[in-house]
Amino acid sequence: MNNFWQTLKKPLFVLAPMADVTDVAFRSVIAKYGKPDVMWTEFVAADGLYATREKVGMKDEENPLMQSLLFTKEESPIVAQLFSSNPENMEYAAKLCAKLGFDGIDINMGCPDRSIEKQGAGAAHMKDPETAKKVIQAAKKSGLPVSVKTRIGYNKEEIDAWIPELLSQDLVCLTVHLRTRKEMSKVAAHWELMPRIVALRDELAPDTLILGNGDVESIEDGNKKIEETGCDGVMVGRGIFGNPWFFSGKEVSKDEKLKVMFEHTKLYEELLPQKNFSIMRKHYKAYANGFDGAAELRAKLFETKSREEVEKILIDEKII
Ligand SMILES: Cc1cc2nc3c(=O)[nH]c(=O)nc-3n(C[C@H](O)[C@H](O)[C@H](O)COP(=O)(O)O)c2cc1C
Structure with a gap:
């Protein structure tokens, strides 16, 4: 073994x-x-x-x-x-x-x-x-x-x-x-x-x-x-x-966190295409947390149904 x-x-x-x-x-x-x-x-x-x-x-x-x-x-x-x-x-x-x-x-x-x-x-x-x-x-x-x-x-x-x-x-x-x-x-x-x-x-x-x-x-x-x-x-x-x-053990900035959130979203769509996109919500709740404007961003992310929609929000927010 x-x-x-x-x-x-x-x-x-x-x-x-x-x-x-x-x-x-x-x-x-x-x-x-x-x-x-x-x-x-x-x-x-x-x-x-x-x-x-x-x-x-x-x-x-x-x-x-x-x-x-x-x-x-x-x-x-x-x-x-x-x-x-x-x-x-x-x-x-x-x-x-x-x-x-x-x-x-x-x-x-x-x-x-x-x-x-x-x-x-x-x-x-x-x-x-x-x-x-x-x-x-x-x-x-x-x-x-x-x-x-x-x-x-x-x-x-x-x-x-x-x-x-x-x-x-x-x-x-x-x-x-x-x-x-x-x-x-x-x-x-x-x-x-x-x-x-x-x-x-x-x-x-x-x-x-x-x-x-x-x-x-x-x-x-x-x-x-x-x-x-x-x-x-x-x-x-x-x-x-x-x-x-x-x-x-690394501490990261808000922007870095949200960039990786998007990377995670892309991988989710790519690797698990049959899975329901709403499953990403529990991740969005955790990534968009603990900074000014987090609640508003979270609310927008909760409405998304695809990677494109998340991408658009993050472009508007000047994160990516
Ligand atoms: C959303 C969620 C899903 C879980 N799924 C499993 C699972 O598939 N198998 C398992 O053994 N435990 C599962 N657990 C229990 C966790 O592995 C862990 O035992 C529990 O969350 C306590 O650890 P923590 O305080 O570090 O979260 C799950 C817990 C959560 C919150």
Whole structure:
């Protein structure tokens, strides 16, 4: 197994998977302006990848889910995040990711989305560790290094019961979002619990890297959390919105920010032509923020339906 994880230097700063946010367009921008140690794709349904081929007879290349598995070589190392409670489907999808050239597979065992939980996947794995372990073993058949992203428990903190189940699986990396399923993202992440997770790792699986996730606001904040809790690195989610420079620690001017916003827009249209343009709105909300006139600019950007319309606004504003 070609395990890129062993070549990385600690502390690790990695990009979180975020559906309809960290797609190939945004990740390409991040790779250029502030590359993290590892990138994650958005989550992808392993069941959907398998079913379209087996049941509908559709070729993998025609499957719309493949949009979420697009990546460029500049993003490497990149890990594909899959979800499923069906080992056979997971094996199929993980092997497909190996063929596509991904560096690793991550299994989503923390997502609170009801439609995903109904399939026994995401956070629902915490209620059924035996299935979770079968799904992990199935992903390993791809030959790629396998990691898991999870939470500290379902309705309440269950670190002592749940985390050892995962640590028994010889994972290359375990990312823990330091909230329960029930807490969603509504309370502050429980970083005070991380030392217990690290102690379990030291005892049960010393080779498994541990990443903490939740509310990391800057490189400085990440380093502080790593030093205080003993984990190997941090995963950053919402901190990257409107700030593809996050991992470089660079401060940029308003004009530079808006120029890169346009570069992001062009890549979005070019690389993901089938996706709805309105998805760019959450990025515009974050890029056009924190300067005089930001609210007015945001309002105009929210009305746009194409790259040309965005271009026109930015020419009028003398940004490009
Ligand atoms: C818009 C959005 C989409 C997300 N999609 C995923 C996903 O596809 N897979 C996943 O494991 N977590 C997903 N998450 C959770 C994040 O990866 C991360 O765990 C969470 O945002 C907490 O980290 P943060 O405080 O740094 O944002 C998503 C979060 C957001 C805000």
